Amino acid sequence: MTTKDCGHDDDDHSGGGGGFFRLIIGALLFLIFIVLFVVFLIWLILRPTKPxxxxxxxxxxxxxxxxxxxxxxxxxxxxxxxxxxxxxxxxxxxxxxxxxxxxxxxxxxxxxxxxxxxxxxxxxxxxxxxxxxxxxxxxxxxxxxxxxxxxxxxxxxxxxxxxxxxxxxxxxxxxxxxxxxxxxxxxxxxxxxxxxxxxxxxxxxxxxxxxxxxxxxxxxxxx
Known part of the structure; x- marks a missing residue:
C-alpha cells in the first residue's frame, strides 16, 4: 500500500508541473500576440511612409x-x-x-x-x-x-x-x-x-x- 501511494503522489506532482509549464507557454504566446497586435494597430493608424x-x-x-x-x-x-x-x-x-x-x-x-x-x-x-x-x-x-x-x-x-x-x-x-x-x-x-x-x-x-x-x-x- 505504501508503494502504491508513493506512485500516485509522483503522478500528481508530474501532472501539476506540466500544467504550470503549459500555463507559462500560453501566457507568453498571448503576450506576443498582444504586442504584435498593438504594433499592427499602430502601423494601421499611422501608415508610415518614407520622405x-x-x-x-x-x-x-x-x-x-x-x-x-x-x-x-x-x-x-x-x-x-x-x-x-x-x-x-x-x-x-x-x-x-x-x-x-x-x-x-x-x-x-x-x-x-x-x-x-x-x-x-x-x-x-x-x-x-x-x-x-x-x-x-x-x-x-x-x-x-x-x-x-x-x-x-x-x-x-x-x-x-x-x-x-x-x-x-x-x-x-x-x-x-x-x-x-x-x-x-x-x-x-x-x-x-x-x-x-x-x-x-x-x-x-x-x-x-x-x-x-x-x-x-x-x-x-x-x-
Missing amino acids: RFILQDATIYSFNVTSPNTLTATFQVTLATRNPNQRIGVYYERVDVFASYHNQQITLPTRLPPTYQGHKDVIVWSPFLYGISVPVAPYLGMSLQEDQNSGLVYMNIKIDGRVKWKVGTWISGKYRLNVVCPAYITFGGKGNNGNNGNNGNNPGLGFNTAIKYQLASGCHVDV
Missing part, C-alpha cells in the same frame, strides 16, 4: 578635367523633401550631400544643418558641392572623354544621413537614410533643352561659366 525627395535644379560653376584622371567640379544643387505622413514627424540629425560619377564620389560631402520636418511639411536645401583635383579611376577618365564627345554627363547627387521618427512625444532611434537623385547635365554648347550651355569658348567638359539646369528629377529613397 520623398526631388532634385529641382543644379548650377554648375566648374567642371574641368584638369588631367586625364583628375576632375575639379563645383556645383550648387536644390533639393526638396516632403514628409507625406499625417501623424509622423522626421528629425534629420546628420545629412551629407555629395556628387558621384559612375559610383565614384567626385565632391566632398556637404553637411546640412539638423532639421525637423513636421507633418506634410516641405523643406528645401541648396548646398554647394566642391571637389578640387579629385583623382578618378583610369577607366572613368576614358568615360569622361566619351561624355565630352557626346556632350552629356550622367551623374548622381547622393544623400547619406541619419533620421529619427517622432510620433506625439515619442522619438524613435536613428535610421539610415540613403537618397540617390539622377542628374543629366549637357555640355559642349548643346545646353539644357536649348536654354543653357557654355559660351562656346570652352568646348567639351571643361568650362568655368555658371550654368543652371532645371532638372525636377525624382529620387530613390531608402530608409
Whole structure:
C-alpha cells in the first residue's frame, strides 16, 4: 500500500508541473500576440511612409578635367523633401550631400544643418558641392572623354544621413537614410533643352561659366 501511494503522489506532482509549464507557454504566446497586435494597430493608424525627395535644379560653376584622371567640379544643387505622413514627424540629425560619377564620389560631402520636418511639411536645401583635383579611376577618365564627345554627363547627387521618427512625444532611434537623385547635365554648347550651355569658348567638359539646369528629377529613397 505504501508503494502504491508513493506512485500516485509522483503522478500528481508530474501532472501539476506540466500544467504550470503549459500555463507559462500560453501566457507568453498571448503576450506576443498582444504586442504584435498593438504594433499592427499602430502601423494601421499611422501608415508610415518614407520622405520623398526631388532634385529641382543644379548650377554648375566648374567642371574641368584638369588631367586625364583628375576632375575639379563645383556645383550648387536644390533639393526638396516632403514628409507625406499625417501623424509622423522626421528629425534629420546628420545629412551629407555629395556628387558621384559612375559610383565614384567626385565632391566632398556637404553637411546640412539638423532639421525637423513636421507633418506634410516641405523643406528645401541648396548646398554647394566642391571637389578640387579629385583623382578618378583610369577607366572613368576614358568615360569622361566619351561624355565630352557626346556632350552629356550622367551623374548622381547622393544623400547619406541619419533620421529619427517622432510620433506625439515619442522619438524613435536613428535610421539610415540613403537618397540617390539622377542628374543629366549637357555640355559642349548643346545646353539644357536649348536654354543653357557654355559660351562656346570652352568646348567639351571643361568650362568655368555658371550654368543652371532645371532638372525636377525624382529620387530613390531608402530608409
